Amino acid sequence: MEVIEQIKRQAKDILEHIKNKKKPQLESPIRSLGNVHYDIEKGFFELKGQTKSRTLAASTVKTFAQTLKMMGLSKELVETNDIATKREAYYVSKNWGDARFKEQTESDTVMDDVEAMFGVNREQMGFIPEEKGGDIAGRLIVIDKSPDTGKEIRIDCTKFGSGAYSIPSSVEEIKFETNAKFILAIETAGMFQRLVKHNYWKTADCIIISMGGVPTRACRRFIRRLSDDMNLPVFVFTDGDPYGFLNIYRTLKVGSGNAAHLNQFFCVPKAKFIGITPQDIIDYKLPSHPLKEVDIKRIKDGLKNDPFVAAHKNWKRALKQLLEMKVRAEQQALAKHGLNFVISNYLPEKIRNPSSWLD
Amino acid sequence: MVDYQKLYKMPEITRSLHSFGNENNSQEPKLELEKDQPEVEQVKAHEMAKKQREISISEFFEKNRHLLGFDNKRKALLTTIKEAVDNSLDACDDAGILPEIEVSIYDMENDRFRLIIEDNGPGIVKKQIPKIFAKLLYGSKFHSLKQNRGQQGIGISASVMYGQLTTGRPAKITSKIGVNYPAHYYELHINTQNNKPEIIKDEEKEWSKNHGTRIEIDLEGSYIKGSQSVDEYLKQTAIINPHTTIIYANPKGEQIIFPRATDKHPKQSEEIKPHPHGVELGMLIKMLTWTKAKTIKQFLQTEFSRVGNKTANELLEEAAIIPKTKPQKISRELAERIMKAIKKIKIMAPPTNCISPIGAELLEKGLKKEVNAEFYTSVSRSPAVYRGNPFIIEAALAYGGHIPSEGSVQILRFANKVPLLYQQGACAITESIGKTSWRSYGLQQSGDNNPQGPCVILVHIASVWVPFTSEAKEAIAHYPEIIKEIKLALQEVGRNLYKYIAKKRRVKDELKKRDYIEKYIPAVAEALKEILNFSDIEEQNVIELLEEMLEQQRGAIDKMEFDENKNQEYDKDFADIGKEEQKNDEEEIEGKNNGSY
Known part of the structure; x- marks a missing residue:
């Protein structure tokens, strides 16, 4: 109900301005890497506090109206205990007459703005993400509640056979039981399938999670809560390319610039990188592909603008090394040494040897 | 001026030059051959001598009629009227009389027309009448440096000769110089052998007019309306000579009166000595x-x-x-x-008070009569000099409104208050317009072409000696000094145009913004109502407050929509003259160029 109060307070402020014949304003934090600060001790991206304010004028009146309408929608959702996906919110806007959105990207941006404006998680505002949270297999019992009866349900993640347990969109109410030694977060569903098929979690006594690219907020929050509650180390296994380093790993570990007001809860500072490093490409003689234009751009941008890279010398070195090598290698490239080389050699060696990790 | 250079290049008529301006022209001495010349050449020279003979003025005329503006039947009709009207206007202006000119064209069938041009000018003294009308290169204007419409005393007599050649009929002249003088009536031929007037009839006549001149010429011609027609010429003459009344009866029996727009005499132009x-x-x-x-x-x-x-x-x-x-x-x-x-040696620039411009205001007034536009601007530059001849450039521009926005701009050219209807492409005015960069003034233009857009551009050059590219006085010669001045005048009207176009754009943007604001204000109020659960009345109140707030912030704006009734000067019937049968124009120009009399 906190959110409703915030929305009402903002709306009242605007109404007061209008009645006093003053231009109303909407203020929200700037959502970009330039507006985050990184402190290794704290372990996540924090907002620096730069805000943008939108004053009602000819050029802003449209987004002004849309932002207010989005706030109204959120209030309605929370009041009626309902939810809407980003896509659904976009379709709801089609009822708003001239203020409707033309593309979903427009409505997503407004939604992110509103979320940042109030400094809350969008789930608290009744908006839920479209995407799947991630898949789990291994030595974990998830304690959830049945949606209809509210009775406690125990879900044993060892009992999904060749399938997996899906992380729900909201993980705040979930509890855990486990005797695993660590959590392994994996970039691709393909690698996850291989590890499941060959009972990796059984032999290594661990929980494995498929992130399917950049981890969703729910996935990040799930790993954070699981690792904190059960006091487990977290290893991250991605491709050896800038996307795996900077988009997947960095976002999981310290959060993003886009929703920086949430990073405190949606990050896993203790995560360690055991994916393919530039040095691995050499040491394991992995087959590689040349870096694409966009990869080079991403590395240079990371070296220049990413506070996370600036704070971690070993990452800076790794990125520079990759830039010099001009190549990238996928997780699957390990199959060069045999399909199960990753299980029999790579992962055990990596986990055994902390000096091969990256922060 | 007659293109003497061209004449010199034509061996057959070299010797006839003497017979042109010289009344006492005698036979050229026979070529004396020198004794020590080789025989072969002697024979050749003898042979050539047989071919060398006097050519008559009529032969010269026949061969060079395009130089004089008689290329085809349609143009011949226009040229004759133009020469007569130009003379009338010059005479009236010199005498300080407000001109009233009657022009009548009668269709005599079989491509023959009778033209009657009558003015209220000072008249011509009796003994001068035959020479002025029936002797080529006789006139008062050739040797004077004075801003006149006519320049070389060839026009009207060439028309008389053209009429004579095509119909065989004499020109009939009546002239009276004052109330107490009789009117003299002449019927004249030109002796085409020796360029002398032949008087067919010479008598005194009763004429109700106090003074004036009337000329009647029969000729072969062709009457077609359109942009190069007599109708258009007279209309443009009326625009550029607002102190003139023209009463015009065309062969279709339509009478059109162009009443004078002002009783103010134009500034008298003065004669100056050559610089x-x-x-x-x-x-x-x-x-x-x-x-x-x-x-x-x-x-x-x-x-x-x-x-x-x-x-x-x-x-x-x-x-x-x-x-x-x-x-x-x-x-x-x-x-x-x-x-x-x-x-x-450094010599002071020639005096410039000898030029009589029309003035920016009258120029704009004339344009307003012809075009119903949103915006008008005009400029009259200070005098400049080319080759020792002072001149003044004036320009006016009309934009938007009823002017078609497709295609090139319309160009109206004038020289010493005479409209130029032919040879637009060869004219320094057209070149100057193309070389002005109109894109910075808000019109479209590619390269050095004429700009595109809803625009009419008028340019007038006034000078003691307007340099034409040919005797037919259809296009201005390309003197750099003149082109520079025209461009400066165009740039000035261009800047004014841009101010208007920029303002119009601003207002349009502003209206769009306001529209935008008003479109989304209800959504703002509606959202606030949803969140705060207030009443419909409150919602309406919020809308009004927001509208008031945004309206106030943006201030008042000028109304810039085109009001077709705003231009009081515009005269639709007047503007339509010369615009009918527009389509026939081009065929006419192409098809009749090689036509004979």
Whole structure:
């Protein structure tokens, strides 16, 4: 109900301005890497506090109206205990007459703005993400509640056979039981399938999670809560390319610039990188592909603008090394040494040897 | 001027040149062959001598009629009326009379027309009448440097000859110089062998007019309306001569009256002496033979403008000629030294009060009559000089409104208050318009082409001597000084145009923004209502407050929509003259160029 109060307070402020014949304003934090600060001790991206304010004028009146309408929608959702996906919110806007959105990207941006404006998680505002949270297999019992009866349900993640347990969109109410030694977060569903098929979690006594690219907020929050509650180390296994380093790993570990007001809860500072490093490409003689234009751009941008890279010398070195090598290698490239080389050699060696990790 | 150079290049008529302006022309002496020439050449020269004979003025005319504006039947009709009207206007302006000119065209069938042009001018004294109308290259204007419509005394007599050649009928002239004088009536032919008037009839007549001249010519012609028609010519003449009344009856029996728009006389143009910078060697030698001055110094001081005691001394010193030398004693060589000295010595620019511009205001008024536009602007530049001849450029521009926005802009060209309807592409005015960069003034333009857009551009050049590209006086010659001045005038009206277009754009953007604001204000109020659960009345209140707030912030804006009734000067019937049968124009120009009489 906190959110409703915030929305009402903002709306009242605007109404007061209008009645006093003053231009109303909407203020929200700037959502970009330039507006985050990184402190290794704290372990996540924090907002620096730069805000943008939108004053009602000819050029802003449209987004002004849309932002207010989005706030109204959120209030309605929370009041009626309902939810809407980003896509659904976009379709709801089609009822708003001239203020409707033309593309979903427009409505997503407004939604992110509103979320940042109030400094809350969008789930608290009744908006839920479209995407799947991630898949789990291994030595974990998830304690959830049945949606209809509210009775406690125990879900044993060892009992999904060749399938997996899906992380729900909201993980705040979930509890855990486990005797695993660590959590392994994996970039691709393909690698996850291989590890499941060959009972990796059984032999290594661990929980494995498929992130399917950049981890969703729910996935990040799930790993954070699981690792904190059960006091487990977290290893991250991605491709050896800038996307795996900077988009997947960095976002999981310290959060993003886009929703920086949430990073405190949606990050896993203790995560360690055991994916393919530039040095691995050499040491394991992995087959590689040349870096694409966009990869080079991403590395240079990371070296220049990413506070996370600036704070971690070993990452800076790794990125520079990759830039010099001009190549990238996928997780699957390990199959060069045999399909199960990753299980029999790579992962055990990596986990055994902390000096091969990256922060 | 007659293109003498061209004539010199034509061996057959070389010798006939003498018969042109010279009344006492005698037979050319036979070519004496020198005895020591080889025989072959003697024979050839004899042969050639057989072919060398006097060509008649009519032959010359036949061969060069395009130079004089008689290329085809349609143009012949226009040229004749133009020459007569130009003469009438010049005569009236010189005499300080507000012109009232009647032009009538009667269709006599079989491509024959009778033209009658009658004015209220000062009239012509009896003995001059035959020469003025029936002798080529006779006139008062050729040797004078004065802003006139006519320049060389060839136009009206050429028309008389054209009529005579095509119909065989004489020109009928009536002229009266005052209330107490009789009107003289002449029927005239031109003797095409020796360029002398032949008087068919000479009598006195009763004429109700106090003074004036009436000319009646029958000729072969073709009457078509359109942009190069008599109708259009007379309309444009009325625009550029607002002090003139023209009463016009076309062959279709339609009478059109162009009443004068002002009773104010145009400024009298004054005659000036030639400026040394405008004189060429041949001219200088001729002037030396004509002059009544006793010494060369006196000659320079009296025959030229801007040459005083000091300048004359400097010139002669530079040329190393004794000031007391008799003008007749100046040899070709010495004359050439004077020419060189003229180029070296600094001489003050010629006086410019001799030019009579129309004035920016009247120019704009004339344009308003013709075009119903949103915006008008005009400029009258200060005088400038080319080759020692002072001139003034005036320009006006109309934009938007009823002017079609597709295609090139319309160009109206005038020289010494005479509309130029032909040879637009060959004219310095057109070149100047193309070389002005209209894109920075808000019109579209590709390269050096005419700009595109809803725009009419009017340019007038006034000068003591307008340099035409040909005798037909259809296009202005491309003097850099003139092009520069035209461009400066165009840039000035262009800047005014841009101010208007920019303002119009601003207002349009502003209206769009306001529209935008008003579109989303209800959504703002509605959202607040949803969140705060207030009443519909409150919602309405919020909308009103927001509208008031945003309206106030943006301030008032000018209304810039085109109001077709705003231009009080616009006269639709007037504007439509010459616009019918537009389509036939081009066929006419292409098809009739080679037509014979």
